[in-house]
Amino acid sequence: xxxxxxxxxxxxxxxxxxxxxxxxxxxxxxxxxxxxxxxxxxxxxxxxxxxxxxxxxxxxxxxxxxxxxxxxxxxxxxxxxxxxxxxxxxxxxxxxxxxxxxxxxxxxxxxxxxxxxxxxxxxxxxxxxxxxxxxxxxxxxxxxxxxxxxxxxxxxxxxxxxxxxxxxxxxxxxxxxxxxxxxxxxxxxxxxxxxxxxxxxxxxxxxxxxxxxxxxxxxxxxxxxxxxxxxxxxxxxxxxxxxxxxxxxxxxxxxxxxxxxxxxxxxxxxxxxxxxxxxxxxxxxxxxxxxxxxxxxxxxxxxxxxxxxxxxxxxxxxxxxxxxxxxxxxxxxxxxxxxxxx
Numbered sequence: 001x002x003x004x005x006x007x008x009x010x011x012x013x014x015x016x017x018x019x020x021x022x023x024x025x026x027x028x029x030x031x032x033x034x035x036x037x038x039x040x041x042x043x044x045x046x047x048x049x050x051x052x053x054x055x056x057x058x059x060x061x062x063x064x065x066x067x068x069x070x071x072x073x074x075x076x077x078x079x080x081x082x083x084x085x086x087x088x089x090x091x092x093x094x095x096x097x098x099x100x101x102x103x104x105x106x107x108x109x110x111x112x113x114x115x116x117x118x119x120x121x122x123x124x125x126x127x128x129x130x131x132x133x134x135x136x137x138x139x140x141x142x143x144x145x146x147x148x149x150x151x152x153x154x155x156x157x158x159x160x161x162x163x164x165x166x167x168x169x170x171x172x173x174x175x176x177x178x179x180x181x182x183x184x185x186x187x188x189x190x191x192x193x194x195x196x197x198x199x200x201x202x203x204x205x206x207x208x209x210x211x212x213x214x215x216x217x218x219x220x221x222x223x224x225x226x227x228x229x230x231x232x233x234x235x236x237x238x239x240x241x242x243x244x245x246x247x248x249x250x251x252x253x254x255x256x257x258x259x260x261x262x263x264x265x266x267x268x269x270x271x272x273x274x275x276x277x278x279x280x281x282x283x284x285x286x287x288x289x290x291x292x293x294x295x296x297x298x299x300x301x302x303x304x305x306x307x308x309x310x311x312x313x314x315x316x317x318x319x320x321x322x323x324x325x326x327x328x329x330x331x332x333x334x335x336x337x338x339x340x341x342x
Contacts, residue, residue, distance in 0.1 A: 024265040024323060035271040038325075038336040041093055042101040046074050047083055050332040051146050056126040056136075057314035057326055058234055060156055064088040064316065064324065066335075067136070072107045079114065082107040082127075088319070094337050102335070107156070110164040117170060119209055120146060122181070124233060126196070128189035132156050133162055133216060135194050139183040147182030149173035151196060152217055164171070171218040179256075184212065186236040188244055188288075193221060195288070197236055197246070202259060203228040211293055226293035230262045231280050235315040237323070243287050243296060247315045247325065250280035262308035264300055273305040281312060283323060283338070301341060310334060 046052065047066065054229040056067035071080025083104035092098040115121065122139040129135070134154045141147030150172055154165035173184045176198045185199040194214045197335065201209035210223035231250035236245050250257055264284065281303040285296040301323070303312075314326040322339040 003211075024213035029044070029230070032136055032269045032275070033271050033299060033302050035273060035302045035340065036341060037304045037324075041090065041324075041335045043333065044101040044103045046081075046106075047104045047333055047335075048051065048101070052333045053123075053328045054326045054333060054335075055124055055184065055313045055328060056184065057237075057316045057324060058127045058129055059316055060084070060129045060160070061089075061272050063160060064090060065107070065127060066104055066326065067124055071124065072115065074106070074142060075109075076280075078108060079111040080109040082109060082140040082163055090324070090337075091159060091178060093231070094318070094321075103108070105160070107160050108162045111154075111167055114165060114167045117167065118150065124340060125149075125183065125340065126184050126187045128187050128194065130189045130191075132158065134165075135163075135312045136189060136195055137184050137187055138170075139181075139182070141183070144180040147175045147183055149175065149178065149196070151184075151194065153215060153216070153218055157202050169218055171214065173212055175245055176200070176209060176232055182232075185232070185234050188238050191240075191259060192216065194218075195224070197226075197233050197247075199232050199234065200257070201226065201229040201233060202231065203261070204259065205257070207307065211288075218224075223286065224290065227286075227295050229284065229295075230264075231257055234311075234313050235322065237315045237317050239285070242289065243285055245301075245323070246284050246286060247312050247314065248280065248282050248284050248300070249312055250278070251309065264295065264319050265306055267297075268299045271302040271304070274302060277305050279305060279309060281310065282327075283315065298301045299341075303338060320321050 009231040053069045054226045055069040058065045066083045074081040082197040085104050118140050119142045120142045132155050138150040150170045156163045182199040184196040186197040188195045196212045209226050213221040234247045236246045287296050308331045311330040312325050313328045316324050327334040
C-alpha cells in the first residue's frame with residue numbers, strides 16, 4: 001500500500017511539473033528562435049551499439065576522440081578502449097561526398113591499477129588535450145551524499161595507438177550540491193590550465209556556481225565564479241579568443257531541474273518544437289576571464305526536437321561550420337552534426 005502511494009504521489013508530481021513547464025514555455029512562444037536540424041552521422045563497429053554510452057568528445061590533431069563512459073566495456077583483457085574518427089572522413093560525410101557509415105578506430109587505454117582506486121566508480125565524463133597531454137574527469141558515487149568527481153591526466157601516442165593514464169595521481173573535485181549522479185561533467189583545456197564545470201548550475205539549486213581550475217600537474221588553482229545556467233551542462237568546447245560553448249540539456253525525468261525563470265529563453269523566446277515539448281536541447285556560448293565566466297549574450301543554438309528523448313553528452317566545434325554532438329545510451333548512440341546558425 002505504501003509503495004502504491006509513493007508511486008501515485010510521484011505521478012502527480014510529474015503531471016504537475018509537465019503542466020507548469022509547458023505553461024511556462026507557452027508564455028515565451030510569442031518570440032521564437034529558429035531551430036537547427038541535426039544531421040545524424042551513422043556509425044559502424046562497436047560504437048554503433050545502443051549501449052556504447054559515449055560521454056565526451058575532443059579533438060586531437062585532426063582526429064575526433066570519442067570517450068566512452070566505461071572504456072572497459074569494449075575490452076575483456078585490458079583496461080579498455082577509446083575511439084577516434086579522422087576529421088576528413090567526418091567532413092566528407094557532412095559535405096555529401098561519402099554516405100557510408102563512419103567506423104571509429106580503437107585507442108588502447110593503459111591505466112594500471114586504475115579500476116581499484118575509486119570507490120563507487122561511475123565512469124569517465126569529459127576529455128581534452130594540450131598537445132599529447134590528455135585530461136579526463138571521472139564521476140563516483142551512488143547517493144547524493146557521497147558523490148565525488150576526479151580529474152586525471154595522461155598522454156596519447158602520436159599514432160593514436162594508446163592513451164596512457166598517470167594513475168599515480170588523482171585529484172578530487174568536490175560537488176557543489178547534494179545531488180545524485182552529478183559531478184564535474186565538462187572541461188576546457190587552455191594554454192596553461194584546465195577548467196572543469198559542474199553539471200548543475202541553476203539558480204534555485206546552485207546559487208553561486210564556480211568552475212574549478214587546475215594546472216597541468218592537477219594541482220588546484222582555485223575557482224572562478226560563473227553565471228547561473230539552468231538545466232544541465234554536459235560538455236564544453238573551446239571557441240576562439242576567450243569564448244566557449246556548452247551543451248545545455250533538460251531531461252524531462254529530472255523534474256527537480258525544471259524552472260519557471262530561464263533568463264536565456266526569456267531574452268530570446270523559444271523554438272517551435274521546444275514550446276511543445278518538455279525537453280530542452282541547446283548549445284550556449286560563454287566567455288571566461290580570470291574573474292568570472294559569463295553568458296556571452298549570444299542567442300542559443302536550439303536543436304530541432306523530435307519524438308525521442310536525446311541525452312546529448314559530448315560537444316566539439318567542427319571548424320566554423322557548426323558542432324558535432326553525441327548522445328550516451330538514450331535513446332541510442334547518436335553522433336550528429338549541427339550547423340551554426342547564420
